[in-house]
Amino acid sequence: MNEEIIATEKFDSQLRRTLVALLDTMIPANDEFNAPSAGTDSIVNDVEQSMSDNTPVMVSEMLNRLNEQSKVRFEDLDAHARWQAFTELQRTDGHALRALGGILLQCYYRNDQVLESLGMEARAPFPLGNEVEQGDWSLLDPVKARGSFYREV
């Protein structure tokens, strides 16, 4: 998690704190799998940079509503209260949350540390490609035994 959160082009520092806390609530760190929190700097930066068109505005409005409905700022709540506020947000702001969730998933699951925690190589598919086993072609024997069945005309 970030110690110091600064303003960016899309979010002021206060709203960015809320965003980080929300992402951390959506995908928290997991020690068992060595998986990072979605509030990790590199992931939050990627999420921000991946927002286009009107998404930053839509997300900002959602974060403001989240803070308003929480009475105190979302990031100042304890984990249990954050989860309750997030659950309410899913009910009241489903469209915006879905948009943010889609961006988060594409950024989280291309992050180096996340892919490593899944045992996957953090690289583009090209040029190295991937191995796929040829497989057991004898599985076709019963299909061959059945013989031709296409419809004659």
Added chain:
Amino acid sequence: MLSKQEERVDVVIIGSGASGAAAAWSLAETRMKILCLEQGEWTKPNEYPSTTRDWEARHFTEFSISPNRRARKTDYPINDRNSPIAIANFNGVGGGTILYNAHFPRFHPSDFRVRTLDGVADDWPIDYETLEPYYDENDRMMGVSGLAGDPAYPPKLELMKPVPLGKAGQALGQGFNELGWHWWPSDAAVATEPYDGRAQCINLSACTSGCAQGAKASTDITYWPHAIRAGVELRTNARVSQILVDENDMATGVVYFDEEGIERFQPAEVVMLACNGVGTPRVLLNSTSNRFPDGLANRSGLVGKNLMFHPYSSIQGVFDRPLDGSHGPGVCIWSQEFYETDLSRGYVRGFTYEINRGRGPVGTAYTGVFSGRIPWGEDHHQHYRRMVQRMTGMVGICEDLPEETNTVTIDDEMVDSDGIPCPRIDYTLSENSRKMLDFSVERATEVLKAAGAYDILTEAPIAGGGWHLMGTARMGTDPERSVVNEWGRSHDVKNLFVIDGSLFVTSAGVNPTRTIGALALYVADSMKQRLATLFD
């Protein structure tokens, strides 16, 4: 007033995809002056998503199959709000083959005789035997992998070894075997060994957003290098707005906008349309005149009618063991157990199952989260790990029957970046298709369970799956029941030809690209055989 007039050519082909490329190459041997106008550009392989870390995300943006989402300058918007299936295409050299999955089945002999065999739709004016040599020629040009001996087909050309089964193919092959149902390695337009200067497949996972390896047969790297060497000119960023005709009902050439938006006139002796089942009727319906007030070559009233997709079902299973994830070419195995009519199933005609390996890390997350299987919060990781690299499944590609109420027309308001009116789609899923989709979901669920899947995800029809655009300028011998004759020439305009999927009389239950290529070669060959009497 047209600002520029180009030098006259013998043949102008509109569109450079599966059909335009094949026809250009075939006609090149005549030494005629041939020009292809393509509204898009060349796509650079080093810019395909699989060359970058965000390859999955880019599949949903600049390499989206939806022209409305992709929204490049070279795309035209399509109003498909009145259709449960949205249009998919690509506008660039290679057309739809840039983003297709390279599933490459042929039609069956029975697909050309639907009226005779099942009493529905119409027979084609040609048969399988007529197209067979052109299938073979197209296969050689594209490079096809597969395994000879598929009992669902007559014998056919074998060029390269099949794509690998992988864990997914083996799992589902066992599932089909358990039920005693047909399956076979899919024919694929994928080079499994070096072929015609192209490298072999290295299982990049990303066929449907362009093949950086060049193993997938898109026509920009198959036909076009040969056609250009043979003297064909391919002009990009050239978007045709209309075809002009004279008082004798002969096409005089085409009007197009160049890259700078300058309107030009390209005179030609012959005009060939290769713009797909939506783009071709769009050009024809935009080409109105005193002689053709309802659109060019439309005295039958059938231009834009009988639009056929293939309604797709998606049936995916979650397994308790690791599979291949997204690795491999998208193509794997197919089943045609339910291809032919059996009225006890409650519908007529049939479908093919195409097994489609698995999903990447982002695709798995989307599927899991948005289907409610992977929660947000503390349990996210555990549930995600139950799905990642443990999914595989299939799609059912259902034969769509022609109906005149399913149409491409011109939208009242929407225009592209050159101001050309855009197409509007009105399409209703038929009761027959609905029943076929339901049946395909039920049987595929049985296969997946037999293969060991413990959770099944389904979607039918696939809402964004309007990949195959057919039937909107159908071929036939009767000018009142068809737009072009049995070799692709317009009944109304004797130097105008259609060579793309618009020609299809029926859709069959298989992907159309192999048949589109073969048909284009057949039309081109028909023209070559009649050069002295082409306009009679």
